[in-house]
Amino acid sequence: DTGVSQDPRHKITKRGQNVTFRCDPISEHNRLYWYRQTLGQGPEFLTYFQNEAQLEKSRLLSDRFSAERPKGSFSTLEIQRTEQGDSAMYLCASSPPGGGQFFGPGTRLTVL
Amino acid sequence: AQTVTQSQPEMSVQEAETVTLSCTYDTSESDYYLFWYKQPPSRQMILVIRQEAYKQQNATENRFSVNFQKAAKSFSLKISDSQLGDAAMYFCAYGRTGTYKYIFGTGTRLKVLA
Numbered sequence: 001d002t003g004v005s006q007d008p009r010h011k012i013t014k015r016g017q018n019v020t021f022r023c024d025p026i027s028e029h030n031r032l033y034w035y036r037q038t039l040g041q042g043p044e045f046l047t048y049f050q051n052e053a054q055l056e057k058s059r060l061l062s063d064r065f066s067a068e069r070p071k072g073s074f075s076t077l078e079i080q081r082t083e084q085g086d087s088a089m090y091l092c093a094s095s096p097p098g099g100g101q102f103f104g105p106g107t108r109l110t111v112l
Numbered sequence: 113a114q115t116v117t118q119s120q121p122e123m124s125v126q127e128a129e130t131v132t133l134s135c136t137y138d139t140s141e142s143d144y145y146l147f148w149y150k151q152p153p154s155r156q157m158i159l160v161i162r163q164e165a166y167k168q169q170n171a172t173e174n175r176f177s178v179n180f181q182k183a184a185k186s187f188s189l190k191i192s193d194s195q196l197g198d199a200a201m202y203f204c205a206y207g208r209t210g211t212y213k214y215i216f217g218t219g220t221r222l223k224v225l226a
Contacts, residue, residue: 033213042116042203042216043157056211091157099145099207101214103157 002026004104006092012110013082020078021107025094032075033101034067035091036060043091049075082111114139116206118217125194126225132179133189133220135204145207146180146187147214152200160202163187191222199224 005024013019025032030051035043046065047057051072061067064082069075079086089108093101115138125131137146148160163171163180170178175195179188191198204217 035214040218042205042218043214045213045215048211048213056213099209100147100159100162101207102159103149105156 004092004094004102006090006104006107008107009105010108010110012112014112015082015084017082018078018080019082019109020076021090021092021109023075023077023092023094023104025074025092026096026102029094029096029102030072031095031097031101032069033093033095034075034077035093037089037091037106038087046077079109082109084111087111114141114206114208114215116204116215116217118204118220120220121218122221122223124223124225125191125198127194127196129194130190130192131194131222133191133202133204133222135187135189135217137185137187137204137206139185139206139208141208143209145209146178147205147207148176148178148187148189149203149205149216150198150200151203151219157203161189194224196224196226198222 007022033048034046037043049069064080067077089106091106092104095101117136144165146163149157151157161173175192177190201219203219205214207214
């Protein structure tokens with residue numbers, strides 16, 4: 001499969017726990033994006049990378065959130081001390097230099 | 113700040129008929145991209161069509177076409193010969209040239225009636 005993949009697809013955790021999600025972009029896509037989507041809403045931008053550099057972070061990305069993209073390939077999004085308000089679908093997308101984002105299936109997070 | 117507005121939370125269309133989904137946006141930029149994405153239930157988002165702001169010609173992809181009115185900041189999607197598989201949430205998105213960070217609307221749920 002040559003599309004964007006995300007792991008896990010579903011995550012249920014208890015409030016206060018840490019969680020980490022992984023995104024594998026399409027090969028040779030130099031840009032990688034994280035979005036959050038809550039029920040009935042469109043995706044909201046969280047952060048993006050060009051190669052390994054994190055170039056922009058949204059105000060939505062509190063100090064409890066951290067994202068990395070070591071070596072400019074896969075990326076991880078970690079949420080520390082999860083809160084019920086963090087429950088959402090976390091989407092990853094990648095794009096080639098010319099633009100046009102391809103989305104992964106998302107990781108659905110439920111915080112109890 | 114840029115915003116994207118989809119004023120139709122839900123639309124219905126009879127199979128084989130044509131439907132138009134509306135989208136308006138606000139930006140002070142002159143160089144940008146606009147997109148329509150489709151998100152079927154419990155499935156991932158798929159790019160339907162893309163429009164570069166500098167192009168006057170409206171984009172077309174098979175049964176999907178757009179009406180891009182740059183001065184009015186309007187970007188509607190027309191689906192011709194609607195099929196049952198077109199049923200999904202449709203999101204309009206704005207992408208600023210350079211970052212390609214997207215701003216999405218709240219979506220329009222399209223129902224296709226057999």
